[in-house]
Amino acid sequence: MxxxxxxxxxxxxxxxxxxxxxxxxxxxxxxxxxxxxxxxxxxxxxxxxxxxxxxxNKYPSLKWGLVAFFAGIGFIIINQMGPSLYNEDNYRNFMENSMLPFGIELVSISLGFIVYFLIVTFMKKK
Known part of the structure; x- marks a missing residue:
C-alpha cells in the first residue's frame, strides 16, 4: 500500500x-x-x-457529508463482507492482500460524489 x-x-x-x-x-x-x-x-x-x-460548489458541506456518509457505508460493507466470504483464518489474509476492500471503498466514495452531483444538478434546474 x-x-x-x-x-x-x-x-x-x-x-x-x-x-x-x-x-x-x-x-x-x-x-x-x-x-x-x-x-x-x-x-x-x-x-x-x-x-x-x-x-x-455551492454546497461544500453537503458534498463532504455525502462523501463521508458513503465512505462509512463502504467500510461497513467491507467489515460485514469479509467474514462471510472467508473463514476466520483467511480473513486477515483477505484484508491485507486483497484489492477488493479498496475497490469497495472507492466505489462507495464515488457514489457519494455522484449523489452530490445529481442533487446539485437537480437544484440548478429549479
Missing amino acids: NQVLMAAVIFFAIYQIIKNFTDFLLKRKVIKAGHFENAGILEQKVASITTENQEA
Whole structure:
C-alpha cells in the first residue's frame, strides 16, 4: 500500500512540475512576442475556471457529508463482507492482500460524489 501511495505522490509531483514549467514557457513566449497586454491571459483563464468551480460548489458541506456518509457505508460493507466470504483464518489474509476492500471503498466514495452531483444538478434546474 505504501508503494502505491508513494508512486502516486511522485507522479503527481512530476505532473505539477511539468505543468508549471509549460505555463512559464507559454507566458515567456507571449511576452517575447510583444503582447504585453495579453501576458495575463493565463491568469484570466484560471480565474474563469475558479469562478465556474465556485458556482458548482455551492454546497461544500453537503458534498463532504455525502462523501463521508458513503465512505462509512463502504467500510461497513467491507467489515460485514469479509467474514462471510472467508473463514476466520483467511480473513486477515483477505484484508491485507486483497484489492477488493479498496475497490469497495472507492466505489462507495464515488457514489457519494455522484449523489452530490445529481442533487446539485437537480437544484440548478429549479
